Amino acid sequence: MDNKNISIIHPRPSSIVAALYTLRDLNVDVAILHGPPGCSFKHARLLEEDGIHVVTTALDESGFVFGGHDALVNILHKVNDMFHPKLIGVVGTCASMIIGEEMHEPVMEANLDVPVIEVEVHAGYRNNTKGVLFALESALDAGIIDREEFKRQQHLLEEATNVELRHGAASKEYLAPSRGDVKYKVAQRIIELLKEGKRGITIMNAKKETGYMFADITLAVNEVAEQLGKADNIINMANIDQNLGLPRVRHHAECIMKDFEEKGLKVHEIIGGLDEYPITGTTIDQLIQEKYSDYDFAVITGVPHAIPMDHLSDMEIISVTNGPRQVLPLKELGHEHVLVEIDLHPKTLGVNHIVESEFGATLREVAKESL
Amino acid sequence: MNVHKRIAIYGKGGIGKSSTASNVAAACADEGYKVMIIGCDPKSDSSITLLGGKRIPTILDLLRDGVDVKEEDVIFKGYKGVQCVEVGGPEPGIGCAGRGIIVAIQTLKKISKSLNEMDLIIYDVPGDIVCGGFVAPIRKGLVKEAYVLTSGEYMPLYAANNICRGLAKINTPLSGIICNSRSVSREEEIVTKFAAEIGSELMAFIPKEQIVQDCERDGFSVIEKAPDSNIAQIYRKLARAIMERDTSVMPKALDDERLRELTR
Numbered sequence A: 001m002d003n004k005n006i007s008i009i010h011p012r013p014s015s016i017v018a019a020l021y022t023l024r025d026l027n028v029d030v031a032i033l034h035g036p037p038g039c040s041f042k043h044a045r046l047l048e049e050d051g052i053h054v055v056t057t058a059l060d061e062s063g064f065v066f067g068g069h070d071a072l073v074n075i076l077h078k079v080n081d082m083f084h085p086k087l088i089g090v091v092g093t094c095a096s097m098i099i100g101e102e103m104h105e106p107v108m109e110a111n112l113d114v115p116v117i118e119v120e121v122h123a124g125y126r127n128n129t130k131g132v133l134f135a136l137e138s139a140l141d142a143g144i145i146d147r148e149e150f151k152r153q154q155h156l157l158e159e160a161t162n163v164e165l166r167h168g169a170a171s172k173e174y175l176a177p178s179r180g181d182v183k184y185k186v187a188q189r190i191i192e193l194l195k196e197g198k199r200g201i202t203i204m205n206a207k208k209e210t211g212y213m214f215a216d217i218t219l220a221v222n223e224v225a226e227q228l229g230k231a232d233n234i235i236n237m238a239n240i241d242q243n244l245g246l247p248r249v250r251h252h253a254e255c256i257m258k259d260f261e262e263k264g265l266k267v268h269e270i271i272g273g274l275d276e277y278p279i280t281g282t283t284i285d286q287l288i289q290e291k292y293s294d295y296d297f298a299v300i301t302g303v304p305h306a307i308p309m310d311h312l313s314d315m316e317i318i319s320v321t322n323g324p325r326q327v328l329p330l331k332e333l334g335h336e337h338v339l340v341e342i343d344l345h346p347k348t349l350g351v352n353h354i355v356e357s358e359f360g361a362t363l364r365e366v367a368k369e370s371l
Numbered sequence B: 001m002n003v004h005k006r007i008a009i010y011g012k013g014g015i016g017k018s019s020t021a022s023n024v025a026a027a028c029a030d031e032g033y034k035v036m037i038i039g040c041d042p043k044s045d046s047s048i049t050l051l052g053g054k055r056i057p058t059i060l061d062l063l064r065d066g067v068d069v070k071e072e073d074v075i076f077k078g079y080k081g082v083q084c085v086e087v088g089g090p091e092p093g094i095g096c097a098g099r100g101i102i103v104a105i106q107t108l109k110k111i112s113k114s115l116n117e118m119d120l121i122i123y124d125v126p127g128d129i130v131c132g133g134f135v136a137p138i139r140k141g142l143v144k145e146a147y148v149l150t151s152g153e154y155m156p157l158y159a160a161n162n163i164c165r166g167l168a169k170i171n172t173p174l175s176g177i178i179c180n181s182r183s184v185s186r187e188e189e190i191v192t193k194f195a196a197e198i199g200s201e202l203m204a205f206i207p208k209e210q211i212v213q214d215c216e217r218d219g220f221s222v223i224e225k226a227p228d229s230n231i232a233q234i235y236r237k238l239a240r241a242i243m244e245r246d247t248s249v250m251p252k253a254l255d256d257e258r259l260r261e262l263t264r
Helices: A013-023 A041-049 A061-066 A071-082 A094-098 A104-110 A128-139 A149-169 A183-193 A208-227 A246-263 A281-294 A322-335 A358-370 B017-030 B059-066 B097-111 B132-139 B154-169 B188-198 B210-218 B229-245 B256-263
Strands: A029-035 A053-056 A088-092 A115-119 A202-206 A234-238 A297-302 A316-321 A339-340 B005-013 B035-039 B083-086 B120-124 B144-149 B175-181 B204-206
Touching: A013 A029, A013 A041, A013 A088, A013 A128, A029 A071, A041 A053, A041 A183, A053 A071, A061 B097, A071 A088, A071 A104, A094 B097, A104 A115, A104 B035, A115 A128, A128 A149, A149 A322, A183 A202, A183 A208, A183 A297, A183 A316, A183 A339, A183 A358, A202 A208, A202 A281, A208 A234, A208 A246, A208 A297, A208 A358, A234 A281, A316 A322, A322 A339, A339 B154, B005 B017, B005 B154, B005 B175, B005 B229, B017 B035, B017 B120, B017 B229, B035 B132, B059 B097, B083 B154, B097 B132, B144 B154, B144 B256, B154 B175, B154 B188, B175 B188, B188 B204, B204 B229
Parallel strands: A029 A053, A029 A088, A088 A115, A202 A234, A202 A297, A297 A316, A316 A339, B005 B120, B005 B144, B035 B083, B035 B120, B144 B175, B175 B204
Antiparallel strands: none
């Protein structure tokens, strides 16, 4: 890939944070950041909302100079007493890794009756998926996951990295953040299409818990179609296979499916698990070619840039992402309308039901006016 | 031959670690052992006398250039097939040499299959363990035992004693003390006593001889350039002792007072 060696200058996700989220998916009760107190604060805070305890060894200038061995031993004891965890994760940071901190020795010394996943990671990797990979490798070593799941995840990560390189945030040296098109206008357009009797596909290709909000757009499109008497004009695809992925990820799929069922929404095509967003493209492309190639429009949510354009190019595409840097690449792919759900992720942490999206709400309101 | 020696040689800077390491490596190669020497000093001169005075590209040089490093890019065959690796590092005063060692050691561990096939691997580490990175070979589980090189002078002994304290701290056994003589008074007696008091023993007394310097100036080890010299015999004896050695101890460092008494 020719963009493999470009020097990207916009800020982007950190591999330390990626390791933290992976530990959460592995259901650790406590994650210890071994490093300075402010490191990864925003995400550490969000993860607390998601139900896990995040603490830091709070290394200071003297910790950088003299090492943080004792600080880590102490905090291991402390969290064990305070939270009685069943599984603990320890995550490196730039500072602790540069000074050569070894996390295994303090873990041995603390000698807790609780398994500890040690992730030696800093934020200096080209692809933040490295953080996920390191966390999974350590989980494999600690016997938390089996080799089969590890291999599966490894493959997904490679594909996720490729998706970003091809049409994602790693595809250009600099991508300016954008809020995308105006939601009101796009809502009007969908209603117009439905009124004209056009047929559409909703494709929810979401990454893990973000599905809680992207699913709301699937719901909204179907609700509006029903109000217009065009319920049969919509086909729904979603990556909510309940048998794939780490336990926590499967649980999200179950919750979303339950909400869909309660609302009477039919998912016509299950296109994979909630962690399979980088590889669902082939399945989707094939399904469209075989069954839906004559449909008129598609509403694609989650990670729309992972889906090949081969059999979509004749349709009018409305895509919804939560990445403000994703707008330009999606427009370049040929998506007519690109919407951004700003700050989606924080709203999908710590929930187990579908959460209202801004676009879903807009669509419902605009539909009311036009009926 | 079913040996699997993984050793590091420590000692005060300038005391002769690289000379000793290359001569021991060469002597073991003469005996038919598969030997590798890994230079962990940013100066990258550990293996130079095994390579006829030539420098080799270092692991960190290649990583800096963004090369997808392969075994054959960083492992070079020197005298009698001794495999030579240099970690390399930044210029003095720039960047972080300690982190460099960590990264290089991780890379080597990942790419090198021959690491496991070696009978002897010698890690030639910088004299002063100034930060966490400098113990990376030990922390990453690559070094199983350490040898400490010293003379009978006070400062090298002081450094050796400190190193012993450090070894105990990082849980690495000491297999012996080697004396690289600087021709000071009562030297063998002092170092023998020091070795005994920290719980170990003196493995070899290498006399100070001009021939070592002459060979190095030409870019060779004594084993290669002056194989029949007296000192070559001493290196061979040391090499055999290291390969046969099966005892090691957790050293007990002396307090400053006792150390000074010893050298008086």
